[in-house]
Amino acid sequence: MKLQIFFSSKLAFFTSIFLLLSIPHAVSADRSNHTGFLQCLSLRLNDSNIVSKVIHTPNDSSFSSVLTSLIQNQRFSAPDTPKPVLILTPVQPSHVQSAVKCARRYGIHIRTRSGGHDYEGLSYVTHKPFVVIDLRNLRSIAIDVDNRSVWVQTGATIGELYYEIGRKNKTLAFPAGVCPTVGVGGHFSGGGYGTLLRKHGLAADHVTDARVVDARGRILGRREMGEDFFWAIRGGGGSSFCVVLSWKIGLIDVPSRLTVFNVTKFSEQSALKIIHRWQFVSDKVSDDLFVRVMLQRYKNMVRASFPGLYLGSVTNLLKLVNREFPELGLEKRDCKEMSWIESVVWFAELGEEPIDVLRKRTRASLSFKAKSDFVQEPMPEIAVSKIWRRLQEPEAEFAQLIFTPFGGKMSEISDYETPFPHRKGNVYEIQYLNYWRRGEEKEKCMRWVERVYDEMSGFVARSPRGAYINLRDLDLGMYVGVKRSKYEEGKSWGVKYFKNNFERLVRVKTSVDPFDFFCDEQSIPTLKSVQVM
Ligand SMILES: Cc1cc2nc3c(=O)[nH]c(=O)nc-3n(C[C@H](O)[C@H](O)[C@H](O)COP(=O)(O)OP(=O)(O)OC[C@H]3O[C@@H](n4cnc5c(N)ncnc54)[C@H](O)[C@@H]3O)c2cc1C
Known part of the structure; x- marks a missing residue:
């Protein structure tokens, strides 16, 4: 009887390998290498249940949903977008090691995907045959409140991380991005910033250890990888060096109540006046205050919003703003006190939802193109006025410009501390975005971003004209050989x-x-x- 069970499970295992090997010719440029890779991987996983759970080929019904569910830019989900020959969704770190070892042995190109937010889709698209290691199943979050630290696996999103921190403690927080579905894998390895950047710097500034799989398939911690390697993955982009399995991060203190606010203006004249003054104040004012500028269309009008977060009470915020930035015209009714974790929901524009909305993995429905710049001298009003005009153009219906203030902690950390070099001397960062729904709108919407970016060239950092790796832009160049x-x-x-x-x-x-x-x-x-x- 035992022998029968043994043979039937082996039979199922080798049948599954056989099925996996029958990848269509159309998607396999070097069939024998892929066959070898699959054999190698399947044998290393050595369990038919695991093989069928973690390996997804175009023959599997799961393939399409696994691939598309983490595509966060619909520009890269067209029928003619190149697809991987295989997706691996490891459930154990050793599966990542096996994938790296087998891929090296058979010359297979791999891409690593955590949250799938890469602006140019590089975690799941390339023009040569490739395999995706998709980390969605490696997403544990272990919080040590006493030591104010967390080990977070890189398949987790920042929303899941924030939720776990907020659930455990109301006065601990982590300074990372605004959008909860962003993955900690790509985000921390490229820097990562949000509303706490002026007070606490980047997410990468708070990484204290990491576990990675290196190019030889070894699992290394900070001590084994050495300080240079550890330095590189905190802002240099993980995809050039390894697969990051998990990060150890230090948490920061926040008051139990803080204040969020928003001021909006539709008149160009009043908006330009506030933005002009904002450029002189936003990076120098107390680092407890973070005020962004967002420019976009709303019902055929251009709207300027000034959403912000203050690490203190409404009363103290109003005193500070009236003294340092009265042009904003902030009033008590624009402000709301809440906990840090509630402010995360508020900033992500998720309404009055309870905090478990931060764990939702929603998929973006629009296509977009973005670019970034750093501003070192306040721009003249004429420059912002040009942007205002551009936002009135028909192809700017869903366009958005975001100005993020620097200064504070960002100016205290040297340019060399991590690979992210845009520190002291940068007043703010600009992000230019344009979104569209239908494929035929793509060209004109992308051209719009280029035009605005070109128009700003005289007003932003030059030599070099800086860019933020997490807002990846392939217009800056790519290998053509x-x-x-x-x-x-x-x-x-x-x-x-x-x-x-x-x-x-x-x-x-x-x-x-x-x-x-x-x-x-x-x-x-x-x-x-x-x-x-
Ligand atoms: C809607 C949206 C909102 C955003 N908001 C912010 C924000 O507020 N602040 C901010 O700073 N940025 C923001 N970003 C940019 C975001 O930080 C980057 O796109 C980031 O790289 C995304 O990480 P990811 O894991 O989700 O993406 P992925 O596409 O999975 O990965 C991005 C890159 O990192 C690599 N990578 C991913 N995981 C690993 C890993 N485990 N090991 C090695 N390499 C890995 C990938 O191969 C790829 O090159 C936003 C992006 C989007 C689309």
């Missing part, structure tokens, strides 16, 4: 994202991944590398 070495190509956009930190990132890359196993269209090159993508 014509004439120049990969190092020279990569440098042209690398210095925009990382300034002088680019060279150190290249040295780390050369030492930890000399064969450039972890690579994508904009990854950090190895030193003097000549190979082409």
Whole structure:
């Protein structure tokens, strides 16, 4: 009887491998390598139940939903968007190790996906045959309130992290992004900022340890990987170096009650006056205050909003704003006191929902294109006026510009502390976004972003014109392999994202991944590398 069970389970296991191997020719450029990879992976997983649970090929009914459910930019879910030959959804860290080891052995290209928010879809799209390691099942969050620290696996979203912190304690928080569905994998490895940035800096500034799978398939912690490697993955983009399995982060203190507020203006004249003054105040005022500028259309009009967060009471906020920034015209009725975790829901524009809304994994329904800039000198009113005009154009129906103030903690941390170099001297960051619903609107909406970006060139940081890696922009360049070495190509956009930190990132890359196993269209090159993508 036992023998029969043994044979039937083995039979099921090898049948599942056989089915997995029958990937259609159309999606497999090098069938024998993929066959070898699959055999290697299936044998390493060594359990038919696990194999059928974690390996998804285009033959499986699960494939399409696994692929599309974490696509957060619909620009990359068109029928002609290249699809992976296989998606692995590991349930144990050892599955990631197996994938890396087998991929190296058979020359398979991999992409790592956590939350799927990459602006250019690089975690799940490329133009050569590839496999996606999708970390959605590795999402445990272990909070140690006494030591004010958390181990969070990289399949978790920042919303899930915030929820767990807020549920446990009302005066602890974490300074990361505003949108709850963003994954901690990509977000922390590129920097990560939100409403607490002026007081506490970036998410990456609070990472104290990490567990990664390196290019040799080894699991390494901070001590084993060394300080250079650990430095690189806190702002240099994880995808160039390893698969990050989990982060250890330090939590920060917040008051049990804080204040959120919003002021909106529809008149160009009053909005421009406030924005002009905002540029002189927002990065210098007390770092307890964070006020953003958001410009977008609302019912055929351009609307300027000034949403903000203050780490204190309404009374103290009004005193501060009346003294330092009276032009804002903030009134008591614009303000609301709440806990930090409630402010996360408020900032994410999730209405009056209870905090467990932060755990929802909603999928974005729109396509978009974005770009970023850093502003070091306040712009003249004429520049903002130009933006206002652009927002009235027909293709700007869903466009949005977001100005995020820096200063405070951001100016106290040196440009070299982490790979994120846009610290002291930056007044604010601009994000240009445009969204659309239908494919035929794509070109004109993308051109609109380019036009506004070009128009701003005289008013933003130059030499280099900076950009934020988490707001990835392939217009800055990508490897094409014509004439120049990969190092020279990569440098042209690398210095925009990382300034002088680019060279150190290249040295780390050369030492930890000399064969450039972890690579994508904009990854950090190895030193003097000549190979082409
Ligand atoms: C709607 C929306 C709102 C956003 N809001 C903010 C914000 O408030 N503040 C802010 O700073 N940014 C924000 N971002 C940008 C966001 O921080 C980046 O897009 C970030 O890289 C997304 O991480 P992810 O894991 O969700 O994305 P993914 O697409 O999964 O990954 C992004 C990149 O990181 C790599 N990567 C992912 N996981 C790992 C891992 N475990 N190991 C190694 N490499 C990995 C991927 O391969 C890819 O190159 C927002 C983006 C969107 C779409």
